[in-house]
Amino acid sequence: MRETTEAIVGAVTGALAAPRSLLLGRYDERGRLQYTGRTTTLTQTASSTVAGLLAPAGPGHPWTGWSFSAGWGTRETLDVTLVRPELVVEVGADVARDAAGRWRHPARLHRPRTDLSPTDVPLLTLP
Template identity: 45%
Template structure:
């Protein structure tokens, strides 16, 4: 705990490597009140790149991207994005191609994989050739992002090979 703004900013920046997800900002005499949002959580997010390996929804009107990274030569799911904007969905629909039968991911996954219920989520698998820039918080669980990613844009200047070693 600190009342010094400079110290709080230093913690916010320097403690990411320790898995600190962010800071809670509140009044010094404020007490937790269930059901009220009187405290502010400031999440630490950083820009990173992932491979778009699938989408939810349809190829032409994607709802979210499903992100992957290579680990030991295998493309593994590391997260899912928040809902895409209409503009993002249309732009991705123009550059993503349906995957062939050798895609390593299942046709559907448990939504608990994305922090939700026990329902199943259908994946529309795509050729894992498009790299996407996302905003991700620092919270990882078993090498996957615990919270949804925010898709920013495709990175046509990068290839999946450029991301080698990031998932290790």
């Protein structure tokens, strides 16, 4: 079962000018940006659209020093580029979440939400 919801882009895989997938987050009740999951591989059109809306992260990004798993049951980590956590996207996400509140399956990007700011995104809630 899937739901449509919003998330904040905090990082990408692939080049910033042509992202392959988006790493998504939501703020928790303490105001910390927490990782909630990533998207499926972006289409070329979606990649081009999103690339024009992203900016490289400056110092003090909330995910500096983090590593992200390439998938369930693997020790392989993703090579990511941190971005300014300003872009909100609408995604189709699985309602199944782990104990940390992360989506268990990749989310499907629907569209960028340039009409929303990160403060409009629902807070991370634990299942």
